[in-house]
Amino acid sequence: MLIITMGTLELKQILTGHKGRVWNVCWHPKGTSIASCGEDKTIRIWAPEGSKWAMKTILTEGHTRTVREVAWSPCGSHIASASFDATTAIWDKSSSEFECNATLEGHENEVKSVSWSKSGQLLATCSRDKSVWVWEVTDGEYECAAVINAHTQDVKKVRWHPQEDILASASYDDTVKIFKEDLADSDWSCIATLSSHTSTVWSLSFNSTGDRLATCSDDQTVKIWQEYKPGNNAGVPTPNNESVWKCVCTLSGYHTRTIYDIDWCKITGLIATACGDDIIRIFREEDDSDPNQPSFNMVCAADDAHTQDVNSVQWNPAVPGQLASASDDGQVKIWFYSE
């Protein structure tokens, strides 16, 4: 009989201040502070003050509508914020204060997600206008490097590969797409479409090496995708000499509502999900699991983690086990997972 070691998710602190729903939380790359955003059009930055977390900064007047997502640049000195006002704002912390120094316009309507590449030289955004944009950062200027019209519906999330300049996006068209730059004309194109979810794919997260992707959906499942590179040992054919992504595991039966967010911890390998049933769940891969047919077990389910939909979860990139979440209930919470 299989014995699953269950863990516990301990609530460390509740961060209140946002008015209305909180859409997203993002850790500083060093894990020392958190940025959050929501329908009150503000971005709030929280950091420890003594033994407690406290709000350090509130950024207002950058956006005229809901701020849907915030993303800290890899160097930690910029924050990008995606808003329903169709813009993406770039906040610089060159001095002591954050200042909005650039506003990226171009999306036709609501910007849903924003993500920095590992180098910080590229930024990706996506929108209800169905497009995914890649921006190049040169000397503080942001130029549009690509507008990709690959999805047929609203694009919910963009995330960069943890090492390479490869981009993944999740959409209302039920697919995930992978994009790469074509060096011949420096334009970006879709190199893989991941179809298996039967409803909106809300979010996605790469593992630490970037050869796996976890996706979550309105179909109440989590799927794990494995990359098969050209010439892979498993003998998976790779047409066009591009990697093929195969769904190698589906986690169904755990979630009872739409799963809005997923985060794969780059340190511990744990996967956390944020669900419309107000629960935060944590999954772990079995130790001797077959890489081509992996098994994941739910090791924790925090019932009533929030009093309403959980919109966002993110593991601290530096402190193993520390997790932040955001919810429609207007709260940001800090958790600690231990086994």
Added chain:
Amino acid sequence: MASRFSGALQITDLDDFITPSQECIKPIQIQKSKSKTGAKIKIQEDGAYVELNERGASQKLEKVEITLADCLACSGCITSAESVLVSQQSQEELLRVFEEKKTKEQNGQSEDCKYIVVSLSVQPVLSLAERYDLEPEEAALKLAGYFQQLGADIVLEMTIADDFALIQSAKEFVERYKSAEDGVKNQLPMLASSCPGWVCYAEKTHGNFILPYISVTKSPQQIMGSLVKYHLAESKGLSPEQVYHVTLMPCYDKKLEASREDFYNDLRQTRDVDCVITSIEVEQMLSSQGTSLGELEIGVIEKPFGSYTEQSDKYLLGHHGSGSGGYADFIFHYAAQHLFQEPNAKLEFRNLRNPDFQEAIFEKDGKILLRFAIANGFRNIQNLVQKLKRGKSVYHYVEVMACPSGCLNGGAQIRPQDGSQSRELAQRLEMKYHKLPKSKSEENSAVTNLYKVWLGGEHTDKSIAYLQTQYHEIEKMNTALAIKW
């Protein structure tokens, strides 16, 4: 299936997947009879809606129809739903018109028949020549043969309209340059106006900020429309509405252009261009008849506006510069000569961020006098627009086209058959284009003559009406219903 509209239009909510009925936000005026309360609506088995009044009498309700013109005037989606396109701008409609003409002729009603004119633009001819492995000249003549066999009365090529568009744009540029030097605002950069995808995007998204910069010169398609309906028709003793004008174009966006209110004559109830047909649709029409272009007989291409120059015994002519019509090239040389008295200005474009963004300068005595660019594809349009907004644009003229690689790679050009990239195919078409004999627009005696006899000069009301157009800001509608998390 890849959309045949340009990327610029796709971003403006062009939507292949919703039909107007589902998400259309355009309020429609319906001819409503004075109804009392108490009427019921029944849905019949065939899906028809029937209204029952209190007396129990039933009346079939009219369906709301949305035209492309409605879509253009709305800030919502432009739908490419077949139901909308089919009604005016499709191969089915074209074949129906040809069929109707044949039937009428057989019934001896030839006086009621439309006089059908087909105008061939150069890019789709090259696309079809490549597809059927023909010489461009031969492909043009075979296309003429094809349309004549279908029932066209006359087939034309469009060099005359291309030349008009180039000359008119160049004159406009020189005027704008001088005005800008006199301190008049919003003159430069002048942005090209021949790409309807770009124009439509600018109207819907950037409104009055960008529109003043867009050249008011009509595109070759619409100049051809003026020529056919208001010159050729007259010379044949016909009124504009008796002529049915078809153009062969490299992209679907041209259908939207033809549908603009600006190109509709309300009095005569006729459009300058009645139907736009694209390369890909001609390929479909041929294949549905089980034939290929090579198998067809050659036809006749006429030159009713006069012959151009002595050396042009060929029908298909190109222009120097880009395969999108060579706007930047022509205007650069024209401006160098007319503004700075330099008849042999050297034009060298160099790539900037990517091959679709190129720049060229004209220097004299160490001073940069002209800075031109070609910006193809949506990403480069974006950077251009954003630079303009931030006041950082350095250009005097920009040839803007919505498709990467420009019009030779238009959204409705035939896709590569051998699995190669569309960019490679566009390069092959570009080589073909550059091998074509060139029209020297300024030496085109037909154009000079038409300015005199048809337009009565250069700044006459007629020349403004037939060669220029205007743009309209479309205000955004923000409806709560449109929000999706």
